[in-house]
Amino acid sequence: MPELPEVETIRRGLVPHVVGKTIARVDALHPRVARMSPEGLDSLAGMTISGVVRRGKFMWFLTGERALVAHLGMSGQMRINSDSVHVRARFHFTDGTSLDFVDQRTFGYLHPDQLLPTPDSGPGGYGSQAAMIPASVAHIGRDLLDPLLDLRDVARAVKHRRTEIKRAILNQNIASGIGNIYADEALWEACVHPQKMTTAMSLAKIADVYEHAREVMERAVEAGGTSFDELYVNVNGESGYFDRSLHVYGKTGQPCDRCGKEIQRITFMNRSSHLCPACQRRSR
Structure with missing residues (x-):
């Protein structure tokens, strides 16, 4: 699934x-897209x-007093001059150009939505200074690339959750944009086991995990994100090409880049988690 980068x-x-372009019409080519x-x-x-504009994994187009929310789901793409057989919607602009929403697995969607004032009066997301956010995105926390996000506040919220650290990291209401790939990478960087209880961690260590997540995602944005197949x-x-820089995600059986121990894959939260059993001991 596409994550923040x-x-x-x-x-x-x-x-x-x-x-700056005006929409002439939109062709909805699949019943699930809207x-x-x-x-x-x-x-x-x-x-x-x-x-x-973007907040976390959500993106929206500003169109006057409303917004068009685009959620990419598992395989959504926005393509210029696409020749894909999986085009689910096509935007025709008045200048003769077009934009395709491509989605092989059809979990993504497009949603015209009303804009609401942000509770903290800050910009709704990256890409606009407008203190407005679509109603359907208002519950999503600010993301780690948002300058208004305070990692001390995030650490305090996580500490009180009494849950595993990876479960907290993936909670989009606390801090958005982090998915399975970058959670595993951030936890490896911070030498923290994904099932470490937040109550057993200091506020400083929790903030450190999120700081590592921020740094990992900044590097991933510079690399254009992570592609494992044609779905992104x-x-x-x-x-x-950030897949070339991954240390643990998808590296099962390979030596840890830090200590040489074999990377393990465990099942947690009904998904795969990748870790170094030496660098990320649960008891640490």
């Missing part, structure tokens, strides 16, 4: 192709896109 890469790629919107996508006709590409169809 992948969605940010797509957001940046979209800006020069769509900002399943969150009873009104469908026809109301977007005539609207001009003034910005592309940027708007021009190019793959990201």
